[in-house]
Amino acid sequence: MEIENVTLRFGGVTALKDVSFDILxxxxxxxxxxxxxxxxxMLNVINGFYHPDEGQIRFRGEHRPTLPPYRIAHxxxxxxxxxxxxxxxxTTLDNVMTGRVTxxxxxxxxxxxxWGSAEREESENREFVERIIDFLEIQSIRKTLVGRLPYxxxxxxxLGRALAAEPSLLLLDEPxxxxxxxxxEDMSRFILDVNDEFGTTIALIxxxxxxxxxxxxxVVVMDYGRKIADGPPDExxxxxxxxxxxxxxxxx
Amino acid sequence: xxxxxxxGIEVALNGLMTGxxxxxxxxxxVLIFKAxxxxxxxxxxxxxxxxxTLVGFQxxxxxxxxxxxxxxxTNVHHFGWHLPALLSVVMALASMVxxxxxxxxxxxxxxxxxxxxILFMATIGLAYFLEGFGDMMWGSEVKKLDxxxxxxxxxxxxxxxxxxxxxxxxxxxxxxxxxxxxxxLVVTLTVFSQYSKIGRALRAVADDHQAALSVGISxxxxxxxxxxxxxxxxxxxxxxWGAKSxxxxxxxxxxxxxxxxxxxxxxxxxxxxxVGGLIIGVGEKLFDFLLGPIxxxxxxxxxxxVLALLFLVFRPQGLFGERIIERV
Numbered sequence: 284m285e286i287e288n289v290t291l292r293f294g295g296v297t298a299l300k301d302v303s304f305d306i307l308x309x310x311x312x313x314x315x316x317x318x319x320x321x322x323x324x325m326l327n328v329i330n331g332f333y334h335p336d337e338g339q340i341r342f343r344g345e346h347r348p349t350l351p352p353y354r355i356a357h358x359x360x361x362x363x364x365x366x367x368x369x370x371x372x373x374t375t376l377d378n379v380m381t382g383r384v385t386x387x388x389x390x391x392x393x394x395x396x397x398w399g400s401a402e403r404e405e406s407e408n409r410e411f412v413e414r415i416i417d418f419l420e421i422q423s424i425r426k427t428l429v430g431r432l433p434y435x436x437x438x439x440x441x442l443g444r445a446l447a448a449e450p451s452l453l454l455l456d457e458p459x460x461x462x463x464x465x466x467x468e469d470m471s472r473f474i475l476d477v478n479d480e481f482g483t484t485i486a487l488i489x490x491x492x493x494x495x496x497x498x499x500x501x502v503v504v505m506d507y508g509r510k511i512a513d514g515p516p517d518e519x520x521x522x523x524x525x526x527x528x529x530x531x532x533x534x535x
Numbered sequence: 536x537x538x539x540x541x542x543g544i545e546v547a548l549n550g551l552m553t554g555x556x557x558x559x560x561x562x563x564x565v566l567i568f569k570a571x572x573x574x575x576x577x578x579x580x581x582x583x584x585x586x587x588t589l590v591g592f593q594x595x596x597x598x599x600x601x602x603x604x605x606x607x608x609t610n611v612h613h614f615g616w617h618l619p620a621l622l623s624v625v626m627a628l629a630s631m632v633x634x635x636x637x638x639x640x641x642x643x644x645x646x647x648x649x650x651x652x653i654l655f656m657a658t659i660g661l662a663y664f665l666e667g668f669g670d671m672m673w674g675s676e677v678k679k680l681d682x683x684x685x686x687x688x689x690x691x692x693x694x695x696x697x698x699x700x701x702x703x704x705x706x707x708x709x710x711x712x713x714x715x716x717x718x719x720l721v722v723t724l725t726v727f728s729q730y731s732k733i734g735r736a737l738r739a740v741a742d743d744h745q746a747a748l749s750v751g752i753s754x755x756x757x758x759x760x761x762x763x764x765x766x767x768x769x770x771x772x773x774x775x776w777g778a779k780s781x782x783x784x785x786x787x788x789x790x791x792x793x794x795x796x797x798x799x800x801x802x803x804x805x806x807x808x809x810v811g812g813l814i815i816g817v818g819e820k821l822f823d824f825l826l827g828p829i830x831x832x833x834x835x836x837x838x839x840x841v842l843a844l845l846f847l848v849f850r851p852q853g854l855f856g857e858r859i860i861e862r863v
Contacts (some may be wrong), residue, residue: 351748351752356750368743380732380735384750404732
């Protein structure tokens, strides 16, 4: 995926200013930056919640026209949210099943008239979902309403729902926010495993620099709606502009 | 004394049947509220409109006849045919689906991500529009609705109970049909929403719009589905009420009785709508029977609302509603 000169404005506020970077197939790309730098806006542009005022998104080498977010989900882009957006009234299993929407045939009439085919489709998808649940080690909470789960597990279920779509690009908005060290380690392991086993391309926003430097192949740094650096973790860590943005410039 | 008791039971039974009809209207409210968080004020009018359309098709009425006559100076009113009941039901159902598509296209589409109260206001507008539109399209006179449902007292029940208790129960056969239909409807809708993928998508949309979009659910499609189902329930309610008391514009007022039903049952529960309807139906009939003569009668008009007020004080989420918990 290529993001080319994307600018996004809300009224007088420019949230993103002429941002360009690539997300390469199969990599884990971290987007970092101080609060309000435009990271979440960037993710929202990628999955279609916002439409760029200028610039374009190229997906698999082709220009992507302005589409509603649910259509973009059908193109193989799944995501999680900063403030967990699960279907709170449903069980873990149903939440993850909902992630299969893009993999199920949308034929309403047929599924109403011909119960057999709908049932077969349901059980096929159910099998895949059970694999995801095993993979994320959340078997024990399969039938629990997600609203009742602790925060860390909710985040995991949300990841499961995104994975159920077998996305080619997975967007994670602060997957480890508010987690303790152990939970962070688990989540990091899952992210790496997903990338490894399914070959899923991952773009994630994260504040924990330790985690970012450990798991990502490449880091994009943003500040005030602009991209200020882009490169492998080691390079970015020593970049003067990045250090300035995070620690503030010393005035003397 | 026994006579009195048996009469009381008969009153309660009849109340149960009226309750079923309240429940049918309330059910339409719950469906839309659950799936989109919108309180659809127009649900009662939709029942009226569905019944009007059904009768109009069945009797071969020419739509907008008054308007056509006024503009062109003609005098047309009927096509002169009489359609079979089943065909006209199917056509009325198709009209309700079409209405759902139009409502989505012209109204809901522009109100995505708006406050619930704005959507509520929009449905008030829709209610008044639909009432006027129905009047213009089919005329405002009271119409007889007859699609071959059994009506009148059931002789067999009367004679059976007479043999048993020495007292014949008077029960309208239409009420029995209504009860069976309502039960079927609830079972079907519950199974549909719990076990089908569309049902799951409906619940997903109800819980979180953004998340639903992000997994690939089209809000607009789901809304058409929800409003179509609500239109279907409205048609069923319209048929039952219409067969009982004729298709008349006061039908839309029944929607108001659905409000206390919802407060009792909870806005988000399909079984709640049914149980709430039954409690109100039986409650108002029994209350009137037992205490009506003492306090001057006509208690049926206000009993439901007083009961609902009591519930608002002691159990605001209703009997089956989700407990409202705000995390701080």
